[in-house]
Amino acid sequence: MKATVLVRPKQGILDPQGQAVESSLRQLGFSVGGARIGRVVDLDVDAADAAAARAEVERMCEQLLANPLIESYEIELAEPQA
């Protein structure tokens, strides 16, 4: 089952990469009010059903994909094809 995880810096956590992008965009003439950079992880998970897949991906996030102290994550599962 395909899963997509979005990992973002939590609110209030400094994001130097986002600040650099924001400042570069302004220098290029774009008017942006803020930029935050995170990671997107696309995974193919072996799981019997959507609930099992979500639980498995949550364990992956806690153990490896995200740093829960400073990052939040969001899990999206691809709808299985009918």
Added chain:
Amino acid sequence: MKATVLVRPKQGILDPQGQAVESSLRQLGFSVGGARIGRVVDLDVDAADAAAARAEVERMCEQLLANPLIESYEIELAEPQA
């Protein structure tokens, strides 16, 4: 207007970060069939409407946020609150 950009390595492009994550997940005992890592960029764009915002963000992607040779991008605009 809030916009979210997902930047991913194109198919066929080597993704060493994804390979490292996949191998680490396997070592942790997870059964995954592939992992690809990209970036998520959250932006606040000044634009009159959704079409203008999308066009603006597309220009940002071409100029700074993505490398069109090796990366593809996907733009999602947050629905304005009613």
